[in-house]
Amino acid sequence: MTDQIRVFPITITKNDNNSDYPYFVEIPDLNGMTEGSSIADAIKMAEDYIGTASLEDDLPTSNYYLPTNTKNTISTLVRVNISEYKRKHDHKVVKKTITIPNYLNELGKEQGINFSELMTDALKSKLSI
Template sequence: MNLTYPAIISHEDDVFYIGFPDIEETIEDCFYVTYGDSFNDAIEMGKEYLILKLEDYENNKKDFPKASLVSDLKNKVKNNQEIVYITMNYEYEKSLIKLAYVKKTLTIPSYLDILAKNKNINFSQVLQNALKKELGLEK
């Protein structure tokens, strides 16, 4: 499920603060929920915060808040602040924070099984590496 929320980034004293006006109770509360040493770092920290807050909504059986329009926020930001949108695949991003493993059954030719066992190859690790490569997730 792809989600997009506006974030407000404030730059003060070489620190980038980030907050989410749709997640916090009031617009004043949203400016300093987390921070980073760079713009990109603040975005990543903000994304993690956003995922955890949305997970709270999910766990409490509440609907996710509706995202505000930039036009609704423009007159509420200060000179050292800017509005950015953070888009993410919520389920995927949540799984990165709470890494859970699932068991999969696999069928391969017997000769591959024999050769792999003789070389003590870890099937799970090989499959994970191949899937990451196929999905473009290699780091």
């Protein structure tokens, strides 16, 4: 299955009055805004904004046209692998069936172990996340 890749234009404007996040980012196709501490961070934040928006709503068609620059602005395109973003950030819970020996099931129930929580913690540890 092919990953879904989306491309959107962004505009970055430097704001010298904000020392922590001086790069203001507009994502016109999504009516979105974010900020960055550097140009690279601003682009990364735009990618994250687009990825997060894809978790909540259907995104509009990719737009490859850059907005017209004004003084102190940079326009560029950002590419987001929506499929990969969803794999990494979709925290919805899914039901999985596992098989364990009965004695472990009985001991776990006696101890009040939450098997779903235990499996989630074990997977995070095994996957180093």
